Amino acid sequence: xRELRGHPGIGPPARGRALVARDGFSARYDLDREAGRxxxxxxxxYGQSYVGRVLVLDQAKGGVASAxxxxxxxxxxxxxxxxxxNAANPVLAQGAALAxxxxxxxxxxxxxxxIPDGALVEVEPLTGTVRLLDG
Amino acid sequence: LMADGEAVGEAGLALLExxxxxxxxERRVRVPTVTDPRGVDPAACAWLRQPELAPPREARxxxxxxxxxxxxxxxxxxxxxxxxxxxxxxxxMGDTGSAIYANSVLGxxxxxxxxxxxxxxxxxxxxxxxxxxxxxHRRGTWLFEIDLEPGxxxxxxxxxxxxxxxxxxxxxxxxxxxxxxxxxSDELKHLGAALASFGSTPLFHLVGxxxxxxxxxxxxxxxxxxxxxxxxxxxxxxxxGFRRGVDGVDLVVFAAPQLSLLEVERIAGLLDxxxxxxxxxxxxxxxxxxxxxxxxxxxxxxxxxxxxxxxEGVCFYQMxxxxxxxxxxxxxxxxxxxxxxxxIQGYGYQPVLQPTEACLEAACTGRLP
Numbered sequence: 406x407r408e409l410r411g412h413p414g415i416g417p418p419a420r421g422r423a424l425v426a427r428d429g430f431s432a433r434y435d436l437d438r439e440a441g442r443x444x445x446x447x448x449x450x451y452g453q454s455y456v457g458r459v460l461v462l463d464q465a466k467g468g469v470a471s472a473x474x475x476x477x478x479x480x481x482x483x484x485x486x487x488x489x490x491n492a493a494n495p496v497l498a499q500g501a502a503l504a505x506x507x508x509x510x511x512x513x514x515x516x517x518x519x520i521p522d523g524a525l526v527e528v529e530p531l532t533g534t535v536r537l538l539d540g
Numbered sequence: 541l542m543a544d545g546e547a548v549g550e551a552g553l554a555l556l557e558x559x560x561x562x563x564x565x566e567r568r569v570r571v572p573t574v575t576d577p578r579g580v581d582p583a584a585c586a587w588l589r590q591p592e593l594a595p596p597r598e599a600r601x602x603x604x605x606x607x608x609x610x611x612x613x614x615x616x617x618x619x620x621x622x623x624x625x626x627x628x629x630x631x632x633m634g635d636t637g638s639a640i641y642a643n644s645v646l647g648x649x650x651x652x653x654x655x656x657x658x659x660x661x662x663x664x665x666x667x668x669x670x671x672x673x674x675x676x677h678r679r680g681t682w683l684f685e686i687d688l689e690p691g692x693x694x695x696x697x698x699x700x701x702x703x704x705x706x707x708x709x710x711x712x713x714x715x716x717x718x719x720x721x722x723x724x725s726d727e728l729k730h731l732g733a734a735l736a737s738f739g740s741t742p743l744f745h746l747v748g749x750x751x752x753x754x755x756x757x758x759x760x761x762x763x764x765x766x767x768x769x770x771x772x773x774x775x776x777x778x779x780x781g782f783r784r785g786v787d788g789v790d791l792v793v794f795a796a797p798q799l800s801l802l803e804v805e806r807i808a809g810l811l812d813x814x815x816x817x818x819x820x821x822x823x824x825x826x827x828x829x830x831x832x833x834x835x836x837x838x839x840x841x842x843x844x845x846x847x848x849x850x851x852e853g854v855c856f857y858q859m860x861x862x863x864x865x866x867x868x869x870x871x872x873x874x875x876x877x878x879x880x881x882x883x884i885q886g887y888g889y890q891p892v893l894q895p896t897e898a899c900l901e902a903a904c905t906g907r908l909p
Contacts, residue, residue, distance in 0.1 A: 429740075433547070433857070433883065433886075434882065434883050434885075434886050435886050436886065437862070437886070443886075444886045444887070444888065445885050445886035446885060446886075447885060448886070464708060464709055464740065465710070465740045466738075466739070466740050467636075467737055467740065467882070467883070468542075468635075468636045468736075468737060468883070469542050469634050469635060469636055469652050469653075469654035469655065470542065470546075470547040470654070470655075470858075471654065472542075472634075472654020472655035472656070472657060473542070473543070473547040473548050473549065473552045473654065473655040473656075474547055474549065476549065476551045476552060476555075477548075477549030477550065477551045477552060479551075480549070480550065480551035491708075491709075492708065492709035492710065492740075494652065494709070494710040494740045495651050495652050495653065495654070495657070495670075495671065495710065496652050496654040496740070499653070499654045499655060499656070499657040500654060500655065503655065503656055
């Protein structure tokens with residue numbers, strides 16, 4: 406079992422299958438939040454469902470709307486299980502805190518290269534720990 | 541404070557109404573708190589075929605915010621129409637375009653305070669001390685040599701986009717040098733809004749123009765990094781990337797950010813003597829304060845007489861754009877806003893970035909020039 410350690414994060418522990426891409430993240434810019442899918446054609450995860458997945462992406466992008474939207478996504482049951490990023494920003498931190506959505510960032514290596522797509526991972530924001538359970 | 545219905549959602553509305561139900565002495569903001577655009581302009585809502593849930597949800601958000609003592613200015617350009625922040629002033633701005641303008645152009649200090657973070661700042665009169673409030677995060681980390689003379693607002697936005705794309709995290713601060721033309725407020729508005737949108741960037745310095753960058757030495761600790769050069773060819777390539785294969789147009793949008801009175805005047809002048817093609821929608825998103833002035837000065841009448849539609853107190857991408865596009869049959873969107881072309885792709889539109897005059901040509905002929 407491999408373990409990664411990022412900066413202590415936000416939200417409760419979580420577990421899920423990783424959905425990985427070296428691309429950005431904004432709830433307003435990138436997602437069809439009704440369908441639970443990436444809807445921005447230029448995004449590397451275009452067309453893919455993120456519901457229940459541990460999203461592993463490069464960095465927060467775009468505007469402030471994610472700070473509200475993550476809460477609504479969680480309330481509707483159409484949210485990722487967790488967010489793992491190389492670099493979050495205040496907006497995603499605020500959104501994750503309001504939503505109770507697990508978020509960890511700032512790993513010592515490129516997290517999008519360290520976690521294989523589809524891997525089962527366990528996320529522990531309190532300590533910033535990510536465990537690859539079957540990798 | 542951004543709190544349009546689409547962003548807030550039902551869960552956010554429940555939170556706002558819970559706060560609004562508190563006793564008056566416990567629920568008033570302690571510092572002036574103003575709002576970003578709404579999701580609905582009641583005068584345009586039916587024509588735009590917005591979802592039925594939109595107007596009542598918006599009305600409830602407005603009632604809740606009023607109960608908290610929030611001023612419903614409904615603008616994403618408060619620095620142009622409410623009160624320009626002052627150098628050194630500590631703010632909590634819940635709008636990336638306003639934040640980057642306040643930090644960069646005016647020397648004020650704010651982070652991106654999304655959603656409730658801005659509201660908590662209003663209610664407490666306090667904001668966490670981090671990021672852009674601290675001197676050490678306001679120093680340059682990138683140098684860009686701008687080897688072209690931007691003209692139209694679309695070109696200023698495109699420069700912001702090209703710089704923003706390269707930013708890898710919130711604390712990277714780009715420094716731009718080499719510009720030989722002097723920008724005004726609207727030019728820097730488009731530059732900053734696009735930079736914040738394509739990156740996640742709250743601050744830039746423009747050497748010789750913005751207050752913290754009188755010269756290179758003032759803005760870097762030690763020698764500046766190697767410069768990234770941006771030239772006319774980079775700009776052309778950026779514009780061409782959106783144009784790919786698109787000739788026809790369904791709608792033309794001037795928004796993101798909302799327009800200043802001076803932008804409205806220029807567009808009205810360019811449209812004089814012309815008519816918008818009946819098969820094309822031409823939309824302008826205005827702050828309520830600018831809409832009132834545009835009416836008083838006869839600009840609104842000239843625009844509407846030519847077939848344009850003025851949207852008041854909203855911005856295009858905050859209006860349930862996906863549902864609106866489906867209901868109106870809108871897909872091919874032409875705009876001079878680099879920020880809007882970035883946002884709106886994920887909502888099912890095919891956006892094309894064009895200079896302002898080309899946008900109006902498209903609106904009047906139904907084709908891209």
